[in-house]
Amino acid sequence: MKLVLLPGDGIGPEISAATRRVLDTAAERFGLSLVIEEELMGHVSLARHGATITEDVLDKVREADGLILGPAATFDFKDESRGEINPSMFFRKRLDLFANIRPSRTYEGVPDRVGPFDLVVVRENTEGFYTDRNMESGNGEILVTADVAIAIRRITRLCCERIAKTAFELASARRGKVTFVHKANVLKTTDGMFLDICRDMAKSYPDILTEDFLVDAMMAHVVRAPARFDVIVTTNMYGDILSDLTAELSGSLGLGGSINAGAHYAMAQASHGSAPDIAGKDIANPISLILSTAQLLAWYGHRKNEQAYVDASSAIEKAVSEAVRRGEATQDIGGKLGTAAAGEAVCRWVAL
Ligand SMILES: NC(=O)c1ccc[n+]([C@@H]2O[C@H](COP(=O)([O-])OP(=O)(O)OC[C@H]3O[C@@H](n4cnc5c(N)ncnc54)[C@H](O)[C@@H]3O)[C@@H](O)[C@H]2O)c1
Ligand SMILES: CC(C)[C@H](C(=O)O)[C@@H](O)C(=O)O
Structure with missing residues (x-):
């Protein structure tokens, strides 16, 4: 399996180095031929x-079997014409990575916040508010002024259908429940x-239990009783916000896995940002990127029918649980280890 790794900004290099060590350990134990x-x-x-x-990196990703994208300091990037491109959105759009799958679960050993839960946010990843664009008339006249900004929120049948299908398929392999999150009381057309x-879509999956919540009320339901949720499907920006909430409720933003998958490509990506407040201090939790990478191995293993990759993915997930249960973890989840040492703790359990 050929992987491209882009460490990125802030804590990116630290969590990427830890993730790389875990990958190397898994490759050795499961006999994977990994090229990173x-x-x-x-x-x-x-x-x-x-x-x-750059386009050059995109070409390399197209030739590879998967991408591991570290966080980028995207808030610093203002002007695409000066090369300040948002890398997440770049890959999601150019590779049509329409499904952002973000599991969150609680762990024994991590201080409890709202009780145990195990859920997955399935977020549409290519449209919604993320189609932000100035409005121009047919002759190029810009219909915004210095005092008026307009963004278009695009919702299409194709993107809704494929994300709904992804959620139902996932629920079929889990506990059999899908929750739709929306704001259809106000945004009636979209x-x-x-x-x-x-x-x-639910009509094609008669065994799956469904329910729906307005996105604002959903925040209360998730905090009140997270264990009631299995798979949650929603549009782009609601999913962005909701998945940070569920990751933090599980103990830390540094625990949430995230894979961006399309029909042909997939990208592992921590669900948090570049965390400039803790960068360079060896305190960032590497688990989010480690678990995202485990998701990528499983995606590849299923696609290529290569069980060793699926096994390696499960072993990494189990190793994370074991390390965390014993407190071999970073301080955001109650441990005392630095980023590198927390990664090594996961490696030790992967190697067993
Ligand atoms: N995928 C991405 O590339 C991505 C995602 C979100 C934000 N961003 C960008 O990252 C920059 C910082 O954004 P922000 O501060 O709003 O969000 P952030 O996710 O970087 O940090 C939010 C809080 O969570 C903590 N945190 C995040 N990751 C952690 C980890 N692995 N371990 C322990 N604590 C962790 C941070 O220290 C901070 O207190 C901005 O430029 C933003 O645009 C990038
Ligand atoms: C960096 C940014 C584009 C990104 C998003 O909003 O999707 C981030 O918040 C995420 O969750 O991956």
Whole structure:
């Protein structure tokens, strides 16, 4: 399996190094032939190549079997024409990575916040509010002024259908329940369409239990009784926000796995950002990127029918649980280890 690794900004290099060690350990134990090619992304790429991400790297990713994307300091990037491109959105759109699958679960050994739970947020990843664009008339006249900004929120049947199907398929392999999250009481055309399509899709999965919640009330339901949820499907920005909440409720933003998958490509990516407040201090939790990478191994294993990759993925997930249960973890989840040592703790359990 050929992987491209882009460490990125802030805590990216630290959590990427730990993830790489875990991958190498899993490769040795399960006999995987892994080739990992590291490339530049983020500020370091901007300084070297004039862009935070380049077409050259995209070509390499297209030739590889998967991408591991570290976090980027995207809030710093203002002007695409100066190469300040948001790498997450770049790969999601250019590789059509339409499903962002973000599992969150509680762990023995991590201080409890709202009781035990195990759920997955399935987030549409290519449209919604993320189609932000200035409005122009047919003759190029810009219909915004210095005082008016307009963004278009696009929702399409194709994207709703494929994300709903992803959620139902996932629920079929889990506890058999899908929750649709929307704001169809106000956004009647866009979220109304999303909800209608989810309900239609449910007819093809008669064994799956369904329910739906308005996105604002959903925040209360998740905090009140997270264990009631199995698979949650929603549009792009609601999923972005909801998955940070569920990761933090499980103990830390540093625990949430995330894979961005399409029909042909997949990208592992921590669900948190570059965390500049803790960068360079060896305190960031590497587990989010480690678990995301385990998701990528499983995606590849299923696709290629290569059981060793699926086994390696499960072993990494179990190793994370074991390390965390024994307190061999970073301080955000109650441990005393640094980033590198927390990664080594996972390696020890993977190797067993
Ligand atoms: N995938 C991405 O590339 C991505 C995602 C979100 C935000 N961002 C960017 O990252 C930068 C910082 O954003 P932010 O501060 O709003 O969000 P953030 O996710 O980087 O950090 C939020 C809080 O969570 C903590 N945190 C995050 N990851 C952690 C980890 N692995 N271990 C322990 N604690 C962790 C941080 O220290 C901070 O207190 C911004 O430029 C933002 O645009 C990038
Ligand atoms: C960096 C940003 C584009 C990204 C998003 O909003 O999707 C991030 O918040 C995430 O959750 O991956």
